[in-house]
Amino acid sequence: MIRLGHDLRYAVRALRRTPGFTATAVATLALGIGATAAIFTVVNAVLLRPLPYRDSERLASIWVDLGQGAQSLPAVSPADFRDYQRRTRAFAGFAAGAGAETVKLRGNLTGDGEPERVRLTPVTANFFPLFGVTPELGRGFTEEEEATNGPHVVMLTDGLWRRRYGADPRIVGRTIQVDGEGYEVVGVLPRDFHLLLPAEAFEFVDADLWVPLQFDYSQQLPRNLTFFSVFGRLKPGVTWPQAQADMSAIAKQFRQEFPEHQAANTRIRAVPLQEDIVKHARPALLTLMGAVALVLLIACANVAHLLLARGTARAGEFALRTALGAGRWSLIRQLLVESGLIAAAGGVLGLSVAWGALFVLRLLHPASLPRLAEVRVDGAVIGFTVAMSLVTTLVFGLVPAVRASSADPQTQLQGAGKGGSGGPARRRLRNLLIVAEVALSVVLLVGAGLLIRSFVALQQVRPGFDASDVLTFELSMPASRYAKGADRRAFYRRLEDRLRVLPGVQQVGETSQLPLTGSGPLQPFAYNEETARNFESVTADFRVVSPTWFQATDTRLLAGRTFTSHDSIGTPLVIMVDETLARLAWPGQSAVGKQLQIQPTGTPNAFAEVIGVVEHVRIHDLTRATLPQIYFATGQAGLNTISFAVESAVDPLGLAGQVRREIGEMDKDLAITRLTPLTTYLEEGRAQARFSLVLMGVLSALALLLAAVGIFGVISYSVTQRTREFGIRLALGEDPRRTRRSVVIGGMRLVGLSLALGLVASLVLGRLIAGLLYQVRPADPLTFLGIGVLLASVALLACYLPARRATRVDPALALRSE
Numbered sequence: 001m002i003r004l005g006h007d008l009r010y011a012v013r014a015l016r017r018t019p020g021f022t023a024t025a026v027a028t029l030a031l032g033i034g035a036t037a038a039i040f041t042v043v044n045a046v047l048l049r050p051l052p053y054r055d056s057e058r059l060a061s062i063w064v065d066l067g068q069g070a071q072s073l074p075a076v077s078p079a080d081f082r083d084y085q086r087r088t089r090a091f092a093g094f095a096a097g098a099g100a101e102t103v104k105l106r107g108n109l110t111g112d113g114e115p116e117r118v119r120l121t122p123v124t125a126n127f128f129p130l131f132g133v134t135p136e137l138g139r140g141f142t143e144e145e146e147a148t149n150g151p152h153v154v155m156l157t158d159g160l161w162r163r164r165y166g167a168d169p170r171i172v173g174r175t176i177q178v179d180g181e182g183y184e185v186v187g188v189l190p191r192d193f194h195l196l197l198p199a200e201a202f203e204f205v206d207a208d209l210w211v212p213l214q215f216d217y218s219q220q221l222p223r224n225l226t227f228f229s230v231f232g233r234l235k236p237g238v239t240w241p242q243a244q245a246d247m248s249a250i251a252k253q254f255r256q257e258f259p260e261h262q263a264a265n266t267r268i269r270a271v272p273l274q275e276d277i278v279k280h281a282r283p284a285l286l287t288l289m290g291a292v293a294l295v296l297l298i299a300c301a302n303v304a305h306l307l308l309a310r311g312t313a314r315a316g317e318f319a320l321r322t323a324l325g326a327g328r329w330s331l332i333r334q335l336l337v338e339s340g341l342i343a344a345a346g347g348v349l350g351l352s353v354a355w356g357a358l359f360v361l362r363l364l365h366p367a368s369l370p371r372l373a374e375v376r377v378d379g380a381v382i383g384f385t386v387a388m389s390l391v392t393t394l395v396f397g398l399v400p401a402v403r404a405s406s407a408d409p410q411t412q413l414q415g416a417g418k419g420g421s422g423g424p425a426r427r428r429l430r431n432l433l434i435v436a437e438v439a440l441s442v443v444l445l446v447g448a449g450l451l452i453r454s455f456v457a458l459q460q461v462r463p464g465f466d467a468s469d470v471l472t473f474e475l476s477m478p479a480s481r482y483a484k485g486a487d488r489r490a491f492y493r494r495l496e497d498r499l500r501v502l503p504g505v506q507q508v509g510e511t512s513q514l515p516l517t518g519s520g521p522l523q524p525f526a527y528n529e530e531t532a533r534n535f536e537s538v539t540a541d542f543r544v545v546s547p548t549w550f551q552a553t554d555t556r557l558l559a560g561r562t563f564t565s566h567d568s569i570g571t572p573l574v575i576m577v578d579e580t581l582a583r584l585a586w587p588g589q590s591a592v593g594k595q596l597q598i599q600p601t602g603t604p605n606a607f608a609e610v611i612g613v614v615e616h617v618r619i620h621d622l623t624r625a626t627l628p629q630i631y632f633a634t635g636q637a638g639l640n641t642i643s644f645a646v647e648s649a650v651d652p653l654g655l656a657g658q659v660r661r662e663i664g665e666m667d668k669d670l671a672i673t674r675l676t677p678l679t680t681y682l683e684e685g686r687a688q689a690r691f692s693l694v695l696m697g698v699l700s701a702l703a704l705l706l707a708a709v710g711i712f713g714v715i716s717y718s719v720t721q722r723t724r725e726f727g728i729r730l731a732l733g734e735d736p737r738r739t740r741r742s743v744v745i746g747g748m749r750l751v752g753l754s755l756a757l758g759l760v761a762s763l764v765l766g767r768l769i770a771g772l773l774y775q776v777r778p779a780d781p782l783t784f785l786g787i788g789v790l791l792a793s794v795a796l797l798a799c800y801l802p803a804r805r806a807t808r809v810d811p812a813l814a815l816r817s818e
Contacts, residue, residue, distance in 0.1 A: 003330075004337070011338040022342070025303045028709075029346025029392060031702060032299030034353025036292040037377075037385045039695075041358060043285050044384075045375040051196060051274050052374070054132025058234040060243065061198055061276045062094075064226065065267035066537050072269070073522070074198055074276075075226035078217055080254070084230065087253065090246035091232040095127040098213050098228055107178040108478055108671045109209075112164055117476055117671035118178070120154075121195075121207035122214070128155075128189075130233050137161075138172035138187030141212045148216040154183040155210040158191040178209065180480030196370060197229070198276040222600060224260040224524070224536040232270065243270045263534050281369050283771050284692050290768075291447065291699045294440045298706045300392050301437040305713050307339065307397065308430055339397025340389075347389035351377065354385070364691050434710060435754045441700075441707040442758025442791060447765050448700035449783040450776055451693045457775040458689050464617030465515060466554035467678035469506075471652035472514055473659060474643045474674045481667075485569070485638030491666070492634065492642060496546070498662045504650035509552030510634055512544040514643045514674070515619045516681040523630045526597040527585035535600050540581060540628040541619050544637045550614055552645045553678070560592035560612030568635035573605050576612040581628030598630070622685040623774045645678065652677045692772055708794045715747045716802040726807070736807035740800070747799035748792075755788055762787075 015022045050056045062084070065072045076084070076096070084094045098121075109116045125141040128134075136158060145153055156171065165171050175182040195206040234243050251268040254261040358375060482488045496508045512521075523542035526532040547563040549555075558579055567574055575596065582591035591610045599606040620626050634642075648655055656675050663670055719726070726739060766778025776783075 003333075007334050007337040008341075010334065011341050014338060015341060021306060025306050025342045026345045026349060028299045028302050028706065029343060030349035030353055031706075032292075032296040033346050033350030033385060033388050033392065034357060035699060035702065036296045036388060037350055037354035037381060038357035038361065039285075039288050039292045040384050041354060041377060041381045042361060042372075042375055043289050044380055046281055046285060046369065046371045047278055049371075049374065049380075051277070052192060052194070055233075056132075056274060057272070058236075058238075059131070059273040060091075060232045060234065060270040061273050062230040062232060062247070063269040063271055065269065066224075066264045066534075073226060074229060076228045076230045077223045077226045078215055078221060078228055079223050080226075081228050081230055082217060083254070084232070084250065087250050088232075088246055090235060090238045090243045092235045093126060093130055094230055094232045095124045095130040096213065096228040096230045097121055097123040097127060098215065107209075108476055108669060109164070110177045110180075110669050112176075115669050115671040116164065117474070117673040118160070118208040119206075120178070120209045120211050122211050124213050127231075130231065133190065133193055135187035136190045137169060138185070140187055145212040146214055148214050150212065150214050152181060152183045153186045153212065154178075155187045155189055156185060157189050157208055157210075158193070160208045161188045179476075179478030183209075183211070194373070196273075196277050198279075222260055223254075223258050224264065224600070226536075231273065240270070240272065246270075260536075264537055265534075277370050283769075284688070287447075287769050287772065288692070288695050288699075291444055291696055294444055295699050295703050295706075296388070296392070298437050298440050298703050298710075301433045302706050302710045302713070303342065303392075304397075304433055305430060305710055307335075308433075336393065336397050340393045343389040343393040343397075346392070347385050350388075351382070351385055354381070361695075364687075364694055369688075369691070431750055434750050435757065437710050438707050438751055438754030438791065438795065439758035439761060441703040442755060442787060443761050443765050444696070444700040444703040445787045445791060446759070446762035446783060447769060448693075448696045449787050450766060450769065450773055450778065450780060451689070451696050453776045453780060453783055454773045455686075455689050455693045458622060458686055461618070461622060461774075463515065463622055463682065463685070464555055464615050465678075467682045469648050469652060470553060470678040471646040471648060471655050471659070472643060472674060472676060472678050472681075473646075473672050474514075474641065475663070475670055475672065476641045477639075478669070479640065488638065488640070488642075489634065492546070495644075495663065495666060496548075498666070499644070499646055499659065502655065502658050502662070504648045504655065505646055506649055507548055507552040507647040509549035509645045509647075510546040510642050511549050511645070512542075512637075512639055512642065514645075514678070514681060515617055516622070516685045517674075522627070523598060525581075525630065532597055532601060535597075540577075540630045541626070542630055542632070543619075544632045544634055544639055545576075546634045549645065552647045554647075555617060556615045558613045558615060559590060560610070562612055563631075563633040563635070565635065567611075567633040571636070573608040573636060574611045574633065575608040576614060576631040577610055578614055578616045578629040580616045581630065582610075582613045584628060596630075618685070622682075623689070643674070689772075689774070704791070704794060707791070708798045711747065711751065711795050711798040712801065715743065715799050716805075719743060719802040719805065730807070739807045740803040743803035744796070744799045747803075748796065751792060751795040751799075755791060758791075759784055759788060 051059065053059060061074055062076055063072050063074050064076060064080075078096075081094065081096050084091075088094070107118055107120055109118045123141075125143050125146050128140050134140075135155065138155075140155070141153065145151055154176070156165075161167060161171060171185050171188065174185050176185060177183075189210070197206070232243075234240075247268040247270045251261070251266055254266055254268075256262070260266075354377060358377070362372065362375070477488045477491065482491060492510055496510070499505055499508045521542045522539040524536040524539050526535055526538070531538055545563070547565060547567075550557060550562055559582075560576075562576065563574070575598070577585075577591060577596070585591065585596065586594055591613050594610045595607045596610055597606055598608050614631070617629060618626070619629065646652070646655060646659065659675065660672060663672055729739060730736065762784065763779055766780075770778045
């Protein structure tokens with residue numbers, strides 16, 4: 001410890017004598033460690049940290065696979081849910097939440113201030129106990145409260161309780177009004193409770209109010225009518241393979257007992273809830289984690305360059321210390337202590353970089369990235385940073401230390417190294433570091449280039465509508481005042497008429513759900529005998545729209561006609577379909593006039609006539625066409641919740657105040673939500689691509705900068721070491737241009753090898769990030785060529801500047817230099 005204390009004091013003095021070297025090394029490592037710590041913080045919160053529920057590793061979400069190779073749904077029929085509870089051997093219990101138009105999901109909360117639109121999520125009484133959640137105030141639901149037409153009780157989220165009721169502890173037992181109906185508050189959920197769900201959990205989301213799921217199981221609904229989201233908790237000691245075997249056995253029993261499951265060849269999957277939630281975010285985050293690891297390696301290589309150069313400059317010092325009796329291990333220890341101080345300073349500064357980077361990440365994050373609210377610099381992140389500092393000490397410090405301590409002291413003291421470059425071994429090591437550094441930079445730059453090309457393509461994609469001039473908002477009609485579908489439709493028509501006469505308004509349309517606002521209901525359909533026998537094996541996205549919806553959003557009509565006011569209750573059921581469904585069901589034929597089966601055989605309104613075909617709308621994801629689409633007319637479907645699109649010739653946001661005024665004059669208790677331009681959802685749809693692009697772009701720019709600095713440093717150091725040689729060559733009459741050319745060619749040979757290795761490695765990277773690309777091949781030749789030219793140009797400049805300096809030295813001074 002005494003020797004270590006001496007080494008520390010000496011290292012501090014040595015680093016203070018070379019402030020330029022110290023600042024450069026610390027800053028380089030801070031950038032590498034800080035970027036790595038920032039991305040690790042996100043990866044830790046999203047992928048590694050357990051969900052915020054008791055024993056969350058035992059929670060499962062239940063998926064149902066319909067048909068051989070058909071789609072999977074995180075949705076279960078009510079009858080199947082009850083059978084899960086009775087038949088399971090591996091699960092301690094199952095709980096469910098409902099997400100369907102048959103259950104009330106939205107409402108207007110009135111009293112105690114302005115009307116507020118709230119989401120109501122119905123769940124079984126055992127839902128919160130299954131997740132291990134205990135109310136902060138009051139109690140949870142009881143089984144008696146699940147009874148059909150049972151008491152109106154509700155649990156509040158902590159956020160709603162504090163925001164609207166001022167955290168009043170007397171809220172329990174109080175009655176609140178939702179759509180004019182009274183609900184008794186029985187409990188308040190904990191502050192840290194947030195429901196985390198898979199992206200595909202249709203309509204079942206985190207809510208403001210939670211109510212008991214009062215479903216009438218005696219209805220004997222078909223088992224292929226699925227709208228329960230089901231979650232299970234494994235019994236202690238049960239493994240996931242055992243849980244899956246249990247659900248497979250239940251699926252086998254279903255296929256033997258129930259015709260619907262036999263026809264669909266149903267399979268049931270139990271998926272770990274955490275894995276289900278993060279599966280879409282995992283590829284992008286792991287790609288970014290790999291990218292920052294490459295940046296950290298490049299930073300370490302740069303610092304290793306600096307230490308090698310510093311070691312050569314201090315060769316005389318080490319030789320003298322060795323001659324005076326210093327052992328080789330004492331020299332290595334001394335140099336590792338210096339490296340450790342640099343790494344420690346880089347780690348501390350890197351944490352500051354990570355804090356700033358996390359602030360930017362929160363601004364950039366896409367809505368599809370789960371658990372970002374949990375991202376914070378905690379003990380795990382600090383421990384990771386400390387570990388990175390220790391690892392980097394070994395990575396960039398050990399080899400230069402061993403090299404510096406292995407020099408022959410007699411040779412150094414005799415001055416045999418004058419004018420050298422540290423020997424062939426040192427030159428090979430520096431060249432190897434440059435090759436590795438540039439090759440890693442190529443990999444990062446190619447990844448960024450592919451993402452840039454992908455983002456440009458995504459910007460140009462037509463989503464199936466024009467969002468540039470459209471204002472949107474959503475209304476939920478209270479059943480207490482608008483009990484009949486005819487009342488709601490009359491209100492919509494009056495509001496549409498009032499909005500259409502506002503200055504600047506060109507068209508007004510309505511829909512059951514706006515595009516790019518999450519998953520919605522699915523509509524099974526059949527178009528031939530096979531799909532009719534296996535009904536629900538194919539499904540389409542389901543939307544209800546007004547006759548003017550497609551005009552308001554500039555969705556192109558490809559064939560037939562749109563809905564009219566005559567398509568109403570009492571008239572034959574008609575539908576519109578998108579081009580994807582038309583090609584699937586009737587390839588090479590006109591879909592207009594065809595009959596499409598939309599209900600199981602033998603049920604009322606089993607078939608509907610196709611009256612029109614429209615272009616495919618990117619409802620869920622801008623990067624890919626998804627399910628086919630079926631549209632029903634608002635005149636033939638009753639909706640409690642509806643979204644409006646107001647096409648305007650002026651700035652859409654400028655209409656917001658007028659829209660609020662018109663609705664307030666018609667019904668002052670109606671809450672308006674999502675009053676925002678349609679472009680907002682379009683930007684959110686591009687957020688995932690922008691998130692990956694910006695982060696990869698920043699990392700690649702950092703890698704390019706470090707590589708350029710590394711090349712410049714090595715060539716510059718080499719030129720400095722060869723000062724006598726260049727002086728002799730110039731004194732003997734060599735053309736300076738030839739001298740410059742020899743230096744540049746020597747450096748570019750290394751760069752050429754690096755480019756070749758990096759481009760080959762980039763082929764592997766392209767395959768790894770293929771899922772993040774859109775309309776760009778992983779081996780896109782334009783990207784590879786562009787990155788090669790860019791890096792070669794930067795490297796050429798980094799080689800040329802030291803070469804030019806070499807030919808500007810006075811030969812007389814050069815010949816006298818050491």
